[in-house]
Amino acid sequence: MRRDQPPRPLAVGDVVAVPSEALGSWTASQVTSIDAAAKCAAVLELDWSGPEPATVADLGDVQPLRLSHHRWGGKLSHCNHGWVLPKSFRVIGSLPPLVTEPSYSYSSEWGRGEQLARQRHWDSGDREDWNAPHALTCTADELDVENTRGVVQAGVKHLTVRGITRLDCTRLVAAFPDLTRLSLSGNLGTLTSAAALNQLPWLQGLTISDLFGMDASDCLLPSHVPEVEEVSLYGIPADYAAAMRKTWRPHVRHGVELDVRGARKPEWVAANAVNPLRDWDGREHIPRAGYRKALAQYKATGDAFLAEITGGEHHGNIAEIGRAFGAAINALDSRSSFIETVEREELFDALDFLADEAQTAAGRDLTAARAALIEGVDSIRDW
Incomplete structure (x- = not known):
């Protein structure tokens, strides 16, 4: 198996067919490009369903699937997937690529007619959300x-x-x-x-x-x-x-x-049973040193927050604890820029977890203290 080619034979222009549970019939799509470096294939879903096709000719005059349901606005159903052609798909022939522009969407799963089923549901006039059968x-x-x-x-x-x-x-x-x-x-x-x-x-x-x-x-x-x-x-x-x-x-x-x-x-x-940042450990784009330092800063922030709560709950001091946390994460992110939308949400979830733990330990409501901590972080963070 060559590393510069998909594990199952696959080429630009190939039309593949697959049985669709969503449609109760077969549907088809076309490979429009292959990126060997990223090991992915751009796949264009076709506006077709029917009995099992033997060749491309069985599809008739095929057209790309355009999505107008909900807020798609007529965009092509064109997405990048991992370049392993799933075993339930089979190549039935080849056509010149129906589109040549690249796709900027990504999904781990190859489409099996779900988008076509949603579009037909929409076209019927039913504006209720379509739910996959079974x-x-x-x-x-x-x-x-x-x-x-x-x-x-x-x-x-x-x-x-x-x-x-x-x-x-x-x-x-x-x-x-x-x-x-x-x-x-x-x-x-x-x-x-x-x-x-x-x-x-x-x-x-x-x-x-x-x-x-x-x-x-x-x-x-x-x-x-x-x-x-x-x-x-x-x-x-x-x-x-x-x-x-x-x-x-x-x-x-x-x-x-x-x-x-x-x-x-x-x-x-x-x-790691009580580590809310444990999913960062081994995440592809997060440096191991960055994870360790972020976790150490999180633990130090938790200790400082609990000490302040125990000592009297001065909101000015709590806000400063939040600023120190935000500044420390700023410094870490400036070195390798690993905090994206998901990581930002996880950091705030971790701070909520920290406040919940402190509230349980203190045995009283800490809503104001939690707000002061978050305000301190927000006042300085650039992630």
Whole structure:
């Protein structure tokens, strides 16, 4: 497998077709450019759906899909994706690229007709939001309520569960036996019996984020889930991550997008249980030294804030603590410019966490003190 070419054969102009659950038929798109350095492909969705096509000729007079629903304003459905052509897609021929301008949009998942379904829903005159058929998004608590009823939800194909503290995968599989896509996320939550996910024979995509409790024996196995074409893991146990990488890396050439990052050892999990900036550890564009210094400044700010609360809560002093924090982060960011929109929000979330911890320790309302801290940060920050 050459590193300067997509793992599955793919060229500019190729037209690819895929069955669409959203449309109940097949749909198609065209590769308009390939960036070997970035390992991505620009893909233009086509305004077409129908029975499985054998060749490009079966599509008729194809046109690019233009989106006018909601606030798209007639823009092309043209997006950059990872250059691994998912195994459910197949090349049916080639045409001169229907557009030559670059795309500035990015998405990890190749489109499977969802945008075309939304556009047709809009064109019908229905202005209610279109929801993907067979999809369910819920919290772990909501899922637990359904599980206690013992209801098998065979109609659900796409399941997203957020806010997981603890989840038994055996019960999940029993309740949702026909899943094709599964996304699970928590906040250092625990998955138990993760090997049970091998009992989902139609599974195509698996995403797990910030969950632990799995080990190498819980590895998803290609022989059990042969339809899988996307494995995305972040913030997971190190031995589970290693097993998944080893098992699925040989399948990338067959159309499996594999993304495994943020492998953590048990010691890291224990040390970071109350660290709101832990996701910065290992994030691609954040220097390791920058993360360590930001965390040290955050901890120092927390200590100073709690000491001031204990000593009498002078808002002028608290604002100065905030200014010191803002200035320190300014200095860190000036060296490597790693604080973007997400990191800025995470820093303010961390300050909220800090204030919540202090409020719990003090046993009284600290709304005014929290506001003084934030005002101090805002008065000086340039991130």
